[in-house]
Amino acid sequence: MAFRFHPDRNRSDRNPRPRSRRGLAVFRYIGPGLLVTVGSIDPGNWASNLAAGGEYGYALLWMVTLSTLMLIILQHNAAHLGIVTGLCLAEAATLHMRRSASRALLSTAGLASVSTSLAEILGGAIALDMLFGIPVRIGALLVTVFVAVLLLTNGYRPIEKWIIAFVSLIGLSFIYELTLTRIDWPAAVRAWVVPSFPEGSMVIVTSVLGAVVMPHNLFLHSEVIQSRQWNLSDRRTIRHQLRYEYFDTIFSMVVGWAINSAMILLAASTLFRTRTPVEELQQARSLLEPLLGTHATVVFAVALLLAGIASTVTSGMAAGSIFAGMFGAPYDMRDRRSRTGMLLSLGAAFLLILLIRDPFRGLIYSQMALSLQLPFTVFMQVRLTSSRRVMGPYRNRPATRWLLYTIGGLVTLLNLMLLASFFR
Numbered sequence: 001m002a003f004r005f006h007p008d009r010n011r012s013d014r015n016p017r018p019r020s021r022r023g024l025a026v027f028r029y030i031g032p033g034l035l036v037t038v039g040s041i042d043p044g045n046w047a048s049n050l051a052a053g054g055e056y057g058y059a060l061l062w063m064v065t066l067s068t069l070m071l072i073i074l075q076h077n078a079a080h081l082g083i084v085t086g087l088c089l090a091e092a093a094t095l096h097m098r099r100s101a102s103r104a105l106l107s108t109a110g111l112a113s114v115s116t117s118l119a120e121i122l123g124g125a126i127a128l129d130m131l132f133g134i135p136v137r138i139g140a141l142l143v144t145v146f147v148a149v150l151l152l153t154n155g156y157r158p159i160e161k162w163i164i165a166f167v168s169l170i171g172l173s174f175i176y177e178l179t180l181t182r183i184d185w186p187a188a189v190r191a192w193v194v195p196s197f198p199e200g201s202m203v204i205v206t207s208v209l210g211a212v213v214m215p216h217n218l219f220l221h222s223e224v225i226q227s228r229q230w231n232l233s234d235r236r237t238i239r240h241q242l243r244y245e246y247f248d249t250i251f252s253m254v255v256g257w258a259i260n261s262a263m264i265l266l267a268a269s270t271l272f273r274t275r276t277p278v279e280e281l282q283q284a285r286s287l288l289e290p291l292l293g294t295h296a297t298v299v300f301a302v303a304l305l306l307a308g309i310a311s312t313v314t315s316g317m318a319a320g321s322i323f324a325g326m327f328g329a330p331y332d333m334r335d336r337r338s339r340t341g342m343l344l345s346l347g348a349a350f351l352l353i354l355l356i357r358d359p360f361r362g363l364i365y366s367q368m369a370l371s372l373q374l375p376f377t378v379f380m381q382v383r384l385t386s387s388r389r390v391m392g393p394y395r396n397r398p399a400t401r402w403l404l405y406t407i408g409g410l411v412t413l414l415n416l417m418l419l420a421s422f423f424r
Helices: 019-024 032-041 043-056 061-085 089-096 099-132 136-153 157-177 185-193 202-212 215-228 235-272 281-287 289-325 336-353 359-385 388-394 398-422
Strands: none
Touching: 032 043, 032 157, 032 235, 032 289, 043 099, 043 202, 043 235, 043 281, 043 289, 043 359, 061 089, 061 185, 061 202, 061 215, 061 235, 061 359, 061 388, 061 398, 089 099, 089 215, 089 289, 089 359, 089 388, 099 136, 099 215, 099 281, 099 289, 099 336, 099 359, 136 289, 136 336, 157 235, 157 289, 202 235, 202 359, 202 398, 215 289, 215 359, 235 281, 281 289, 281 359, 289 336, 359 388, 359 398
16 A cells, blocks of 8 residues: 655646535545544554443543544644645654654654554454464464565455454444443443543553554554545645545544443443453453344454454554655555564564563553653644644644644643552
8 A cells, every 4th residue: 555645746636526526525535534543443442441441430431532532633633744745744754853853753653553563463363362262472473474464465455444344333333232231321421521530540541542542543644644635736625635634534533432432331331330350351242242142252353353453454554654754755565664664563563462471451551652652743743733844834823733732741741640650
């Protein structure tokens, strides 16, 4: 999958369709946001949501709301960069920042992609264990090799829509189950908007944040959005793109919010209500039993496997984009820099899995690590999208700039609270 829509190369000169067909144009822009949303229902999210609902009931629902609001603003801003400049976030950092600073920041983003890949591969391996009894480490090797082959051969493209559709169907089934389960809706609504920090919850709070607002998705969105691009010299076309991209981002992220919330609500209404200790990801299959009965285990495992594969593909793409961007090149799996970045991320993740003794806690802490890296990516992105030299007349307005800085500051504060909790 090669995206090379830069202002000075491989740019289509097509203009938007005639006014009479614009009513349906929005449907042609749905896609990049949904690809990012796959990361919002990946194995890492399933583990974080299971722990949040199973251990703290409804109390951490507010974190899903806050994280989703952050996600909408940050992903739109990243897509804004890709549409206006024709560069992904990594390329823009390399081109417009000091070499030492951009390399250091992008290196931390590369480590975050490893943490992401770890969770996705581990989730797929757990699914293979559930389906066929394959040991987790061997399953992790199979998932790693399979995804690497898909990416190297572009074999993912034919099955991409099927995987997204199936995983989305399972996610939506969680939402449907809310009609079959007894939920304390007044308590849930209050928890969605009122922050609380139950004792010992900071690891889960930051893991939910890292699972929803994933650093690699900011790089991925700024790259993938260029697959929809037209003539960048036409300001009217750019404004047209920005408007429809915003709809795609909001729609996709709201779907992710609903699915993540449903997982927590169901875990709270089952595991937390019965005070069942949350010790493994496989416990999430019990959330599907009211709808699927005895088939819940198989359907859950298949969904987990496909979610792991789909999200590992996106994390591998992001890693390739980040590594290639460090050398000022666009993502292109035919280019050795993109291949190297992808293989380094997947390979490092697999090696770390070999060292993990508790897969469930490994998933939780991998998402926490994403939260720790997130401020570095956010502040770098805000600097670039606020620069007239980078964005021209489309740079962030002062209000937008300070909103983004506030988000970065809030994430930093939550991370400091996490670190402080370890020294108590």
